[in-house]
Amino acid sequence: MERRSATAHGPAFLLVTHHFWPETGAPQRRWGALSAHLVRAGFGVTVLAPPPHYPSGKITHSSPEFRPGAVVYGPRGEKIIRVGFREHTLRLLSRAADQAIAALSSMWHGLRPAARSGGRPDVIIATVPGIPSVAAGWVLARCYRAALVIEMRDAWPDLIVPSGILAAPNGRTGLRRRVRAAIAATVHRVVTRLQARADLVVTTTDAFAEVLRARDVARVAVVRNGTAFEAVRSPAPARLDGRALRVLYAGTVGRSQGLDVVVRAAARVKERGYPIEVRVVGHGNDLETLGDLADRLRAPVSVSPPVPATRMRDLYAWADTAVVSLRDWEPFRWTVPSKLYEVMASGLPVTACLDGEAALITTETGAGSVVPPGDADALAALWCGWLADGVVPAPSPDAAAWVAANASDDVLGEKYETLLRHLVDGDAPPGAPASGDVTRASADEASADLLGDAVADALRTKSPTRGSRR
Template sequence: MRILLLTHYWAPETGAPQNRWQWLARGLVERGHELAVLTPAPHYPAGALLDSSPRFAPGAITRDESGAMIHRTAFRPYGVGIGGRGADQALAAVDGARLALARFGGRHRPDVVIGSVPGLPTLPAALAVGGALRRPVVAELRDAWPDILDSSHHWAGPSGGAGATGGADGDPRGVGAWAPRSLRHGAALVPPLVTVLERRADAVVATTESFAQALRERGMKRVKVIRNSAAPSDWVLPAPPPRRDGDDGRPELRVVYLGTVGRSQGLAAAVEAAVLAERRGARLRLRIVGEGARAAHIRATAERLGAPVEMLPLVAPEAVAEHYAWADTVLVSLQDWPAMSMTVPSKLYEALATGRHISGAVDGEAADIIRSASAGLVVPPQDPGALAAAWADLAADRSGLTASAGRQWLSRHARRRDQVTRYEELLNEVTHG
């Protein structure tokens, strides 16, 4: 089968979308399928070109280590604002559609086209390419689109976790801050438009059961869940010791967060929780490893509150294990926006694979997974008091840091080879009617 994938994110960038498609691509290629990928020159997360090598330049064609053939499109540099990122995604999508029509017509036509979202402009671009080439289109929705747009007013202002010590997790340069009133009213038309586009696809891929059910209730008949995943074999970690002592001799709890430091993670609440846990007498250290649109804000909040928090930059994949080994518990955090209840962060799968205890400040399906896997504790999202109380209890009694059954849950519900099989089955269904 010849597969054409349009996506805004690809290696050597690092992140959840890039990691997901590396193992999916490798699995599909190993099974004999041809995969061509239209994706921008690598520029995430900073918005500037990561590598000036000619093999990454717009228009370049190379085969990467996954076995896929990568066709690089143009991109638009951007800063921290939402508007610049949207313009970048739109430009890359348009250029991807142009390259697709120029390079994949005639005898080179694919059997199926996949559009992976976000970025959101990739969806209409994939539909246009599929229509022009007369090929079925699969829309892959890695987040709850368009439901997440219903929370866009939070992107520009205070969000959960402000509590007693303050700390909004919004972006003053977000949509709500710069958009004129007429444009904000027009934005209300975007969610129904996205739903119309999703219905035009021959199939839709969701990453969670809860969002898949929501899509079916909107009349989408062919919806398949292809979960994110992680390989337990990649993580061989020593068990956390029965006691860790801080510099003052008190037992210490070590908490790590690894991943995107963006709007939807709501990490200001975790910073506040660390402060509140110390006020309860706990000795605690919170390590945040990653980059994103809210990194500077979270760092400033931690400094202002005098929080026991250290911020470290994004690390290479091979260096991630040492941070998990350092930690007693892994923080998985989301905002309390309605769409987040249908979201399972990709980092949750990685945390399950490590076997480490998980501190889940999440709701909905993510919370259900942590509970069903007996993988740790769950508190309501954006509730610093509840998270602080849970951490203080763990610091006082480390018997709660029991071995997680996360690896067994992954083996039963989200093995990578099983997810590749599910994708392969879906692609066969749409190509054969």
């Protein structure tokens, strides 16, 4: 790679994203923290993002500074260029149209003077979710002759098939089914090809990085999701003394989380004569469905909208354990929900309905207990065991220590900064065999990693799609 010049104020990068401040959510929080670090480190940060319209699909801030075409500076010093969008419903095609329009608008605004006012971008970063953002990033990188970084926060597009979002409705077959299958295959092929051509692909887990290497995507680095959450309590057993077990789920309430298992498990605990109280707090497509299921089963579960971030500590202080859940879909074995790190940092024991890398992190750090995803009987048995004993086991202090060493905002900001400086300086591509595996931490960091090499080896062995490393 040829050496790229930096701007007068330091290296510059252009972020193409579908989700950004002042929206709230995991992608927005991630790039808020990363932007703050990179601005402090002297980077010129420009963001191409549509107006805030998550999760409702309708614009949430009517001020002119959030309208398409507006150019403002965000709270961390980043320049934000608002691009076009389309109000959408919860239907897949409606959301896909919104993402496509935002990607096309990002190409247009990304080449206009406002995006170049700080100098030619050295690096273009395209982040998923928002799969069309990848194509927009590739076009901008070609036009600017800049390095391209593709960031895969989740295992898209692998999740398309198991999630069923392109499945024919009502079990229909024939032409519609073939068309949807062709769309899924085409998206997968295009995204994988762009990943292979990128200067760097960033994933948030070791497991998904291994999957991409097996597909001949050689330049892969891992920058985990992070958290700035601080401990609510010191790890200690929670004495129940005959009272109800207090269980919390706070986060996205969608199809991916499979939270019906929590409702069914709570109903079974109640049927066995044990007191339990479950609170589900969040937003998502399944919020109403989950409430209806709780009513039908007469489960001791309350379902309510999200609370302000300032009240999250109160929820954690109330709970005896916090649930982190994903469905039993193969790509979720390569996924670690950012919520897991938050719960580990809080000092609460995790009830993990997880598999793959997320389950291994929970087990190896002593963060809590793991049950198979979707297994309501196993989950009910776990909670009944605690109630019978009258105590909820404390998590290991190692859990919070692991988060501080591997998933804190400061650590992740430094990792991203190092990767971007490698690209700007024209060093050997991160992840290439000749330069060593930069997806690993430095020797000092690796020695502090509580998972260790044995866990990384287990992840690679467990991945069913693993192939030889390039």
